[in-house]
Amino acid sequence: MASGREKAYAYLKDTVLTDPEMQGAFVSEQELADRIGVSRTPIREALLLLAAEDLVELVPKRGARVAPLTGREVRELMELRGLVERYAAERLVAAGRVPREELRALLEQQRALTGAEETREFIAVDHRFHASLVSAVGNTLLDRHYDGLRSRQVRAGVVAVFNQQGRQKAVLDEHEAIVDALAAGDAPAACAAIDHHLESTLKVLLDG
Numbered sequence: 001m002a003s004g005r006e007k008a009y010a011y012l013k014d015t016v017l018t019d020p021e022m023q024g025a026f027v028s029e030q031e032l033a034d035r036i037g038v039s040r041t042p043i044r045e046a047l048l049l050l051a052a053e054d055l056v057e058l059v060p061k062r063g064a065r066v067a068p069l070t071g072r073e074v075r076e077l078m079e080l081r082g083l084v085e086r087y088a089a090e091r092l093v094a095a096g097r098v099p100r101e102e103l104r105a106l107l108e109q110q111r112a113l114t115g116a117e118e119t120r121e122f123i124a125v126d127h128r129f130h131a132s133l134v135s136a137v138g139n140t141l142l143d144r145h146y147d148g149l150r151s152r153q154v155r156a157g158v159v160a161v162f163n164q165q166g167r168q169k170a171v172l173d174e175h176e177a178i179v180d181a182l183a184a185g186d187a188p189a190a191c192a193a194i195d196h197h198l199e200s201t202l203k204v205l206l207d208g
Contacts, residue, residue: 005049006040011036012046013151016066017055018120020162023068025156027056055151060103069156072102077152078198081130084146084189086197088134089178094185097138102181103129110175114168122168123157133182160204167204174200 002010016022029043036043047064050056057065069077092098106129113122122187127150134146161167172199181189 004036004038005045007036007041008032008038008046009049012050013055017050017151018123018154018158020159022066023159024066025119026063026065029063029196046077053151063189069152069205070075071206074156074202078155078202081149081153082195082198083163084134084142085130085194088137089182089190089194090187091137092097092133093182093185093190096185098182099132100179100183102132102136103175103182106176107172107179108167110172114172119158119161119168120154122171123154123161126157126171126175127154127192133178136167156201156205160201163207164204170200171197 012027016027016032027047029040030046032043033040047056047058051058051064055067057067059065106125109125110122110129113125130153131143132148135143156178160173164170174193177193178190178197181187181193
């Protein structure tokens, strides 16, 4: 059974930090404690963990503030994701181990989640799409490294969808291009499709 701190940490990371309206806002420890069903102590412990990850800022006498994604952070996130995902694409094509069925199944899940109220779930599946590509390489340390980007990746995805009308449809088209290139065994085309997808997301985020 998860501890109070673990519950608070997961809730903050998966729900509060990915809420576009909470970017740059202060969180209420008591409200969170009431919502999760724990005391304020686990909330504070979870906030300390998130502060160590630079996901929240602890402001003296004011509390914890959700640290908004900066332009530099978004650029670095996309650069790092590009390095990992291109590497995965090249390795999988070379080894003939592209997880075609899994990627297409996740793409179809996303197609069914295009409503405004389904944005977070859409982006959660988006992360699974990219993570499944990386995971198929079979490198545990690489998986762990990539999973460490999850919170920022999900936050960036949610904000991008809210920033631009029609972004969900564009994401689906970009994902389809990635899958098609991988399925065809065309590593350069897959890498180009990955780059286009990440660059498009970056542009939406920076344009705000």
